[in-house]
Ligand SMILES: Nc1ncnc2c1ncn2[C@@H]1O[C@H](COP(=O)(O)OP(=O)(O)OP(=O)(O)O)[C@@H](O)[C@H]1O
């Protein structure tokens with residue numbers, strides 16, 4: 001794939017929401033990663049391949065040049081740190097927000113005010129650490145890899161830091177949002193060296209994506 005370009009995408013919402021952007025760049029995947037077990041997927045353009053990765057691994061593939069470009073959530077980029085990545089575009093897809101949530105009935109404001117140590121479960125350690133440090137709130141962070149909403153229900157934590165979109169998952173688990181940390185959407189990320197070495201192939205894709213971004 002050294003002569004072509006490789007785009008890293010995760011299955012699910014990022015893949016689905018990227019399809020119209022790919023179409024605008026004249027790129028049509030030859031298989032659907034939801035039904036195929038293949039991790040390298042060709043396209044209608046012989047010089048363009050897709051690699052299917054875990055959402056949180058996208059920046060790593062692009063940082064090391066294993067993929068020339070990729071699409072990753074701002075949440076994932078914040079945890080990664082963005083080293084070696086050029087971030088030319090906010091694609092305005094996979095929109096949600098990072099929030100603090102607690103069980104209904106837990107008085108978060110009072111706990112913060114009296115300086116209590118709060119146990120917070122999250123997959124987003126860096127985001128949570130910076131948020132609470134900036135507010136001067138004392139927290140013990142507990143790293144989880146998913147289903148954060150369960151943690152307060154079983155006594156593992158007082159609060160969670162997680163992504164919220166419709167709020168349906170919080171409601172279903174009798175949790176309430178008490179603080180919004182950051183609005184989240186996905187960005188195009190490009191390997192900085194590839195941008196120089198493969199500019200002729202990459203620039204038209206970046207421009208087509210830019211032209212297809214919905215406000
Ligand atoms: N409910 C949601 N609504 C809209 N966007 C979301 C929602 N949940 C997550 N996202 C965004 O979509 C991105 C991809 O989410 P996805 O669920 O595919 O991966 P993940 O399960 O969070 O990651 P991983 O598979 O690496 O654990 C997230 O990084 C986030 O930016």
Ligand SMILES: O=P(O)(O)OC[C@H]1O[C@H](OP(=O)(O)OP(=O)(O)O)[C@H](O)[C@@H]1O
Nearest residue numbers: 146147162163164165166167168169170
């Ligand atoms: O506010 P809502 O619309 O309910 O969305 C929020 C949920 O979406 C995300 O999970 P996702 O659906 O991606 O599941 P996953 O983390 O298991 O992939 C997030 O971790 C929340 O649990």
